[in-house]
Amino acid sequence: MRRHGPAVLLALTGAAILRISLFGDLYLRYVRPGLRPYLIVSGAALVLLAVTVTALARRGDGRGGRGEAPGQERGGVPRRPAPHGPRAAWLLALPALALLLFPPPALGSYSAEREAERRAARGVGTFPALPAGDPLDLTLGAFASRAVYDSGRSLDGRTVRLTGFVTRDDDGTWYVTRLLVSCCAADATTARAEIRGADGPPADTWVTVTGTWHPRGEQGSDAAWPPVLDVTDVRRTQQPANPYEKR
Template sequence: MRRETQNILLVLLGGALLKISFSGLYLRYVQKSLLPLLIAAGVVMIGLALFAIIRDIRRGKAADEHDHEHAHSSRSTWLMLLPVMAVFLISPPALGGDVVNSAADTNQTQRSRNLLGELPSGDVIPLSMTEFVTRTAWDESGTLDGRRVRLTGFMLRSEGGTFVARLAISCCAADARPLKVKLTGDVPTIADEQWVEVTGQVVPKSANEQNSWVPSFTVESFTSVPEPVEPYES
């Protein structure tokens, strides 16, 4: 690969990292806590490219090459630019229902045995999908029984049931794991992948090993909402 090509790729890749970092698109790839590392990586790549360009100019590096070599290098350069340009031109959606359906059932929850904290007071408790699913799987005292809970996720229909689902990540989208809750009662017809806030109550003892720890949830109310800025839970 020619040095000019390397420098161009470094500038574009560094620029792509900075673009997704400052536009907020990075949240579709990695956790929020990794933002400083993305920015640092983009700055370093651009800095290395500029340093190399300035060094080559000072050395008076000749750019004349015979026509065949120039044509071959140009084709290779354009091919290597394709994935970088894709970052600039394409804004991928957050992972959704396809990942939930295709993931192994054993990934439904981390099933952590860490001690669970006290539930907040109030008529309706807003909980993350992660905490709700973990509590229904491991809290044998039934602290959620009879409590009204509000969950936020996207609609999903599969295996003859209707679910509200969400994806959680530990580091980046590559390690996304599905979380889903089966809806019962008066469930309105809402398109798959539509984000909703749903209020209701857990069906006691509904999450078990036989159904891969998927709790059932009796619906009281539904509200359609925009996709959150941070679509993944951690």
């Protein structure tokens, strides 16, 4: 079994990658949609490599067994045993098994609350005009950027609709939150809006809220963050297939 250990590890890892990328949308918990083809190719390559390693190992076993005594090459010359890695290397199979059998959930309120409130240092300026019609569906990232940095105050008088999961402060203040990624979950940052005018459901519940922007603080300052939404409607919703927004 130890002889085929590398092939088993390769096969497990490849199967886990294919499981989350080829047979569903689980990969969206960890990376952006555009990376799916690369995951599929990588998973298939690992499985193919595992098959190749297994075939070569069996071929070597077959050649070494033609009338030779164990531990000997042809002509009676002692054969050096094949090197084996440490048994602890099998621990590398645990992450692959976990991904294959029990894929971890997407990042939620725990990660959002511990991610520093980093905001793009883009400065205050004007933003492109918003489409006509209310309510206006916006991402959390777009809403937060306009609320904090738009000198043209394009959100004034507009009814907006935001979707995200609930996070809470110790004092009971609650927020609609979304994690923004550039590449994958490892580089996620947080966008959120403080919700006023309605009680919120428990943390990590996905909701769609409708309301109007409540200006506060000087734009571009710390006092303007996080932006505030006076809500008229709060509805629970299902977590979307892609729980992240593009940063």
